[in-house]
Amino acid sequence: MRYQSICGSVIFLVVLLSVPALYGQESFFPQLPGWKITQDDPVYNANNLWDVIDGAADLYLEYCFVDLHIARYFNMDSMEVKAELYRHASSEDAFGMYAQERDTGYNFIPIGVQGYLQQGVLNFITGSYYIKLSTFQTGVKTNDALLAIGKKLVEHLKQKNTMPRLFQVFPKERKLPHTEQYVARNFLGYSFLNAAYTAAYKDSSAFKIFVIDAAEQEKAKSILVDYLKAIPKEAVTRLDTEKYQIQDPHIGVMVLQEFDRYICGMINYPNGKIRDEYLKKVITSLSRNFK
Amino acid sequence: MGINELDRRKFLRTSVLGSASALLASASFARSRDADGNKKTDDKPMIRRKLGKTGIELPIVSFGVMRADSPALVQTAIKDGIVLFDTAHGYQGGKNEEMLGEVFKAYPRDSFVVATKVPPEIKKDAAGAFDGSFTTKTFLENLDISLKRLNMDYVDILYVHGLSARDAVLWPVLLDVVTKAKKMGKARHVGVSTHKNEPEVIQAVIDSGVYEVVLTSVNFKQDHYPAVKEAIAKAAKAGIGIVAMKTMAGGFHDKERNLPINCKAALKFVLQDENITTAIPGNTNFDQLAMNASINRDLTMTAQEEADLLVGKSEGGLYCQGCEHCVPNCPKGLPIPEIMRAYMYAYGYRESRQAQELLASLNIPNNPCAGCPSCSAKCAKNFAIPERIQDVMRLTAVPEEFIS
Numbered sequence: 020m021r022y023q024s025i026c027g028s029v030i031f032l033v034v035l036l037s038v039p040a041l042y043g044q045e046s047f048f049p050q051l052p053g054w055k056i057t058q059d060d061p062v063y064n065a066n067n068l069w070d071v072i073d074g075a076a077d078l079y080l081e082y083c084f085v086d087l088h089i090a091r092y093f094n095m096d097s098m099e100v101k102a103e104l105y106r107h108a109s110s111e112d113a114f115g116m117y118a119q120e121r122d123t124g125y126n127f128i129p130i131g132v133q134g135y136l137q138q139g140v141l142n143f144i145t146g147s148y149y150i151k152l153s154t155f156q157t158g159v160k161t162n163d164a165l166l167a168i169g170k171k172l173v174e175h176l177k178q179k180n181t182m183p184r185l186f187q188v189f190p191k192e193r194k195l196p197h198t199e200q201y202v203a204r205n206f207l208g209y210s211f212l213n214a215a216y217t218a219a220y221k222d223s224s225a226f227k228i229f230v231i232d233a234a235e236q237e238k239a240k241s242i243l244v245d246y247l248k249a250i251p252k253e254a255v256t257r258l259d260t261e262k263y264q265i266q267d268p269h270i271g272v273m274v275l276q277e278f279d280r281y282i283c284g285m286i287n288y289p290n291g292k293i294r295d296e297y298l299k300k301v302i303t304s305l306s307r308n309f310k
Numbered sequence: 311m312g313i314n315e316l317d318r319r320k321f322l323r324t325s326v327l328g329s330a331s332a333l334l335a336s337a338s339f340a341r342s343r344d345a346d347g348n349k350k351t352d353d354k355p356m357i358r359r360k361l362g363k364t365g366i367e368l369p370i371v372s373f374g375v376m377r378a379d380s381p382a383l384v385q386t387a388i389k390d391g392i393v394l395f396d397t398a399h400g401y402q403g404g405k406n407e408e409m410l411g412e413v414f415k416a417y418p419r420d421s422f423v424v425a426t427k428v429p430p431e432i433k434k435d436a437a438g439a440f441d442g443s444f445t446t447k448t449f450l451e452n453l454d455i456s457l458k459r460l461n462m463d464y465v466d467i468l469y470v471h472g473l474s475a476r477d478a479v480l481w482p483v484l485l486d487v488v489t490k491a492k493k494m495g496k497a498r499h500v501g502v503s504t505h506k507n508e509p510e511v512i513q514a515v516i517d518s519g520v521y522e523v524v525l526t527s528v529n530f531k532q533d534h535y536p537a538v539k540e541a542i543a544k545a546a547k548a549g550i551g552i553v554a555m556k557t558m559a560g561g562f563h564d565k566e567r568n569l570p571i572n573c574k575a576a577l578k579f580v581l582q583d584e585n586i587t588t589a590i591p592g593n594t595n596f597d598q599l600a601m602n603a604s605i606n607r608d609l610t611m612t613a614q615e616e617a618d619l620l621v622g623k624s625e626g627g628l629y630c631q632g633c634e635h636c637v638p639n640c641p642k643g644l645p646i647p648e649i650m651r652a653y654m655y656a657y658g659y660r661e662s663r664q665a666q667e668l669l670a671s672l673n674i675p676n677n678p679c680a681g682c683p684s685c686s687a688k689c690a691k692n693f694a695i696p697e698r699i700q701d702v703m704r705l706t707a708v709p710e711e712f713i714s
Contacts, residue, residue: 061663066657068559069505070506072375072400073400073427073471073505074401074427075398075400075401076375077376077592078376078401078402081594113467119377119378119402120402120403121403122404122405142403155433165461170676202379205380207380207382208382208383208386208594208595209596210595210597249596267594269382269385269386270382
């Protein structure tokens with residue numbers, strides 16, 4: 020509940036701060052030569068996102084969704100492209116929501132922070148905007164049109180196009196491409212595990228690394244206490260002062276290590292050597308860049 | 311607002327937060343399951359209800375699957391005895407269905423019930439009419455994609471996703487396409503999902519003679535709850551299976567999202583209506599799942615739960631009955647009932663444009679209460695009149711293009 024209140028306050032600030040900017044700006048949507056724009060759809064907010072994407076809205080709200088702006092681009096060839104601009108309270112939230120819908124097998128292209136082009140669909144993020152472009156038309160010109168509009172939007176919105184910063188601490192070796200996720204709430208199904216950054220790896224078997232940003236050292240400690248309370252005692256082995264190996268009844272084998280305001284962990288790692296090697300890399304990077 | 315009013319609000323807020331925390335604590339994962347994650351034996355039998363004439367019988371609490379990154383939640387729900395899992399073609403770009411398909415590989419097909427929702431894609435032809443052949447083609451294609459993601463030959467319930475008008479429910483193109491899907495063996499039963507104009511949609515479902523199930527939003531906060539309840543009763547009598555959603559009413563009593571709803575009480579409230587077969591709360595963590603699943607064995611509402619639901623009502627609700635009790639005491643002669651109606655449009659029906667138009671038609675200043683040190687107008691329903699006026703009048707300053 021505390022998280023939602025914070026989310027609500029941040030959303031209010033985002034909307035408030037954007038109003039003066041919007042007055043000086045024609046629209047969220049840029050003009051493109053050869054294209055006409057219509058904006059007949061209403062602007063949706065957290066109270067009525069249901070009206071347009073039904074039950075899918077719940078997850079957007081977990082990622083501090085602010086509002087949704089929709090425009091339609093038409094050109095001389097009767098091509099229609101629908102542009103949906105989901106604004107979130109932060110670039111982490113936009114990335115998190117995007118990653119919830121992204122599949123690692125998609126056709127990724129360089130646009131904004133990250134994006135992919137499928138048949139008739141271009142989805143990408145730029146800063147705190149998650150943008151979806153789609154058209155019913157098919158053919159060679161379709162992809163060109165989607166790309167042209169997408170690139171113009173990136174230019175127009177003037178956002179920072181970098182991955183959330185905490186992903187820098189994830190080792191590059193054996194990391195599977197496009198598997199980074201930011202889970203705003205209920206990571207692994209636990210209500211006290213929030214703001215988790217994760218990525219998937221493959222050695223002799225697949226495993227995951229995660230870092231939870233608890234914002235404060237005391238909070239990190241209390242999260243760890245909550246988690247250990249939720250697990251049967253016999254499933255927990257203390258490896259070090261602040262390092263635990265756990266046989267989680269739902270998730271599998273896991274290691275957790277507290278470091279400053281962060282909780283670092285790995286899930287289903289193949290062996291102790293890999294566990295220690297990767298965890299050390301994460302902690303070293305955190306101590307150099309984030310302490 | 312006087313000091314007493316502030317204190318009362320603070321007390322209500324604290325008591326609701328307290329009881330919500332207590333509920334979560336009592337649902338603690340650690341205490342409700344053994345070392346293998348199995349739910350500890352509960353002596354009470356599972357409450358089950360029939361889903362209309364479909365022949366399916368379900369526990370009263372099911373699972374609205376919201377996210378794909380925790381298959382462990384679905385596995386735990388199965389252990390807890392939950393049978394119906396509800397997803398949709400569009401959730402998480404299809405990853406939601408894929409996750410369910412992956413989880414269900416380990417279970418016999420007849421041990422669970424899966425419902426998915428496919429939206430009707432709409433396109434107009436050159437003459438400006440709805441292109442029915444396009445809708446049919448895309449609907450069946452999308453259903454095939456959903457089945458592939460789910461690793462299944464059929465779904466137990468196929469809903470047309472998100473209809474909100476009688477014409478849409480009875481559009482022959484949709485009636486034909488769901489009939490076709492059923493004949494092809496891709497859906498055992500067909501239905502409609504709705505979260506707007508529910509009574510109208512439910513009546514159309516009854517009249518269709520085709521749909522067998524309706525997934526409808528229903529909750530204790532709906533101003534039109536009596537009408538929804540009545541429509542549900544008619545549908546149940548006609549043999550339509552009723553599945554409830556949005557039972558938590560958004561999770562908060564107030565639009566500022568400071569006053570959390572007792573979600574367990576809200577879910578129990580809806581399920582008191584025996585015409586509703588089951589509800590599909592969205593579970594995103596184990597605590598929530600354990601709390602919701604516990605209702606499958608105990609639907610009794612405690613006195614505290616009943617009191618918690620009344621919190622919202624004591625805050626006044628949204629519906630102005632237009633009694634004009636307030637009008638004579640307003641020194642400025644403001645059309646308070648109309649302003650309260652605008653407030654209801656904005657915050658109840660989420661029709662900001664309608665609210666703005668109504669306010670514009672009243673021809674009152676932007677700050678109509680200016681100069682009044684306190685408000686002498688009293689509302690028969692205890693609406694906080696000056697706060698609501700101040701709140702909704704902000705809409706008049708918002709440019710039209712920013713109003714949804």
